[in-house]
Amino acid sequence: MIVLVPVSMFSINFNVARGRPYSRLEQRVLEEIAARAGVAPQEGATLTSLCDTFRVHERLMVEAVVTLVGAGWVAVTSGREATFVLTDEGQQACSSGKEPASVVVAPAPPCTVVFDRTAGQLARRGEVLTVPKEEARPDLNPSTSWRIVRSTLDESQIQKLLPRNSGEWVRSIGRPRLVTFRRYAPVRVNLADRVISGLPRGWHQALSAEILAVAQTRQEELESIPDLQPTPHTTTRKKTPLVPAQPPSTRPARPTPLSIAARKPRPAVVGAPELTQVGGSFPWLDEAGSMGNGGDDSPDQSIEAILLSEVSGKEAHDLLLSEALATAASHVLVASPTVTAESLSNLADAVQAAVTRGVRVDILYGATEEGTTPQDVVDLLHRLGYDGAQRLGRELLKPAKEPTGSGASLLIFDGKEAGLQAVIGDYAWAGSPGSGPVRSVHVGGTEFMAQVARAAAGLWMWSGDPDCADRWRRVANRCQDDTAVSAARRGPLRKGLVLAELIVDDEHAQGTQRSEDGVLRTGGTCRHETGFAAGIRGISAVIRRPETLAAP
Numbered sequence: 001m002i003v004l005v006p007v008s009m010f011s012i013n014f015n016v017a018r019g020r021p022y023s024r025l026e027q028r029v030l031e032e033i034a035a036r037a038g039v040a041p042q043e044g045a046t047l048t049s050l051c052d053t054f055r056v057h058e059r060l061m062v063e064a065v066v067t068l069v070g071a072g073w074v075a076v077t078s079g080r081e082a083t084f085v086l087t088d089e090g091q092q093a094c095s096s097g098k099e100p101a102s103v104v105v106a107p108a109p110p111c112t113v114v115f116d117r118t119a120g121q122l123a124r125r126g127e128v129l130t131v132p133k134e135e136a137r138p139d140l141n142p143s144t145s146w147r148i149v150r151s152t153l154d155e156s157q158i159q160k161l162l163p164r165n166s167g168e169w170v171r172s173i174g175r176p177r178l179v180t181f182r183r184y185a186p187v188r189v190n191l192a193d194r195v196i197s198g199l200p201r202g203w204h205q206a207l208s209a210e211i212l213a214v215a216q217t218r219q220e221e222l223e224s225i226p227d228l229q230p231t232p233h234t235t236t237r238k239k240t241p242l243v244p245a246q247p248p249s250t251r252p253a254r255p256t257p258l259s260i261a262a263r264k265p266r267p268a269v270v271g272a273p274e275l276t277q278v279g280g281s282f283p284w285l286d287e288a289g290s291m292g293n294g295g296d297d298s299p300d301q302s303i304e305a306i307l308l309s310e311v312s313g314k315e316a317h318d319l320l321l322s323e324a325l326a327t328a329a330s331h332v333l334v335a336s337p338t339v340t341a342e343s344l345s346n347l348a349d350a351v352q353a354a355v356t357r358g359v360r361v362d363i364l365y366g367a368t369e370e371g372t373t374p375q376d377v378v379d380l381l382h383r384l385g386y387d388g389a390q391r392l393g394r395e396l397l398k399p400a401k402e403p404t405g406s407g408a409s410l411l412i413f414d415g416k417e418a419g420l421q422a423v424i425g426d427y428a429w430a431g432s433p434g435s436g437p438v439r440s441v442h443v444g445g446t447e448f449m450a451q452v453a454r455a456a457a458g459l460w461m462w463s464g465d466p467d468c469a470d471r472w473r474r475v476a477n478r479c480q481d482d483t484a485v486s487a488a489r490r491g492p493l494r495k496g497l498v499l500a501e502l503i504v505d506d507e508h509a510q511g512t513q514r515s516e517d518g519v520l521r522t523g524g525t526c527r528h529e530t531g532f533a534a535g536i537r538g539i540s541a542v543i544r545r546p547e548t549l550a551a552p
Contacts, residue, residue: 017171019103044083119206120506136184156458206509305448305500324413335410338431339365355388400463407526408539450479
C-alpha cells in the first residue's frame, strides 16, 4: 500500500570558508613589526630589514607581509622605501596573543532540503524522492496529516545538512527560501510485516506510527466495502459520445501513477464510495532499501565539545548564572522556558551590574506565567538597562518582546579565558522553580558553540527580532573561524573532550530519549499541537561521556 507524506522544499544559499592559521614566520614578522615600531617608530620595518632579520628569501617575506596586510593587521606607509606598521587590529592581536588565521570565504552551490509537514523532519533533497500533487494522487492514496503549516525555517534547523568539502566549514547561512509548497513523499507500507520502504533514514522514529495508522485505516476501509458485482438486469450501458481523435504529440508523455504499465484502476462497486488503492505505483520504492527500509536509527551528527561540568539543583544553577553575569566579557544570553516578573526582579542587581560593565545581556522566554505579561518583562528590563547604562541601556539589555514558544533552557556567556560557553538543560532561569529535579550540562568548544549560537539566533527570530538574530549569527561565524585554527593546530587530547550533538525543535521527534549506556541527555521542550508554532520546540544536548569514546 502507498501512503503519502506531505512535504515542502526549501533552497538555502550559504557560504563556506577554508583557511589555515598563519605560519610561524608570519607570526614572528608581526611581532618584529610591533617591536620596530616601539624602538624606532619614525623608521618602522621595511622589506629589507625584515629579510635581514630573518635571513629568508625576499619572495617568502613578500608572501608573509601580503598575508598580514590582507588580514588588516599591517598597513603600508609611503616614503623612500615602503615601511610596515601595525593597525589597531594588529596592535590588539599582539597584545591579546590571538592566533591569526588566513580565511577565504566563498559562496557554495545552493542546497535544497525537504521539510516534512507532518512531524517537521528535514532531509537533503537526494535522500528522499518526492512527486508533485498531480502524480501523487492524494485523491487515491491516503496521506498523513498536514500538521505543520509555517513556511519558514531557521539556520539552526538546517546547519547539519549543508554539504561542504574536507577542510571547509559553513561560514554563514542565508534565509531559507520556500521553492515548492505542496509535494508528497510516497512510501510503501507492508502492514503484515509492519515495514515502511522509501522513508529517509532518521524519519522513521518520528513518522512510522502515523504512517502505519493511516495505512491500517485505509485497509479497513477497503475491506469494509462489500465485494458485489453488478447483475445484467440492473446494469445499463450509456452511449459514449464520439470525441474527435487528438493528433499525436511529439513530446513523450510524463508517466503518472496510473500510466505505469500493467496498472488499471480498481473497478467501482455499485453504491460504494471511491476508495481506489494504487498499491503498485512508484516502482522505485521496490529498490528503496538503501533509503531506510524499515530502519529507525538516526545518523550520528555528534561533534567535539568540552564538558566543563554537570549542574543539578536550583542553587547550583543560580550560582552559575550569577557567575556568568559577573564574569562575562561581552555576551550573556538567558533563554528560560517561562518567566515571571518576580524572578526577573531577583536578577536585577546582577543584570544591572553586567550592563554597567558594557556587557550585552539578552533575555528570552518561551511563555509568561500567570500574572506576568510580555509588556511587564519589557518595562522591567528597560528600567534596569537605563539604570545601568542610561541611554545605552536599551542597546545593551535586550528583552524579547514576544515569547519564543520554546521550552529551551539555555545560558550562553563568554569567559575571559574559557571562551564562549553554554549551559543546556531544563531549568527555568527566569521562571518559577518546578517541583522536580533540574539538571543541565555546562559545555564549551568552538565548533559546538557555533551551533549553539545559531540556535540562539533562531530563538530571536521566533521572538521577532532579526537584528539580535544577526548578532548571534556573527558570533557563530567567529566560533567557526576559531574552530578552523584549533583544528589546524591540533595537539594532544584536551581535558573534558566529549562528543556532543545539539538537538533543536522537531529533531526531538527522532527518538533521542532512547536509552544508551554512557550517554547523557538533557534539555527542555514543549509541544504545540496547532497554529504557526505547531510541532516540538526546544533545545537539548546529547553528551557521550569521555569513558565511552574509543581510545585514539
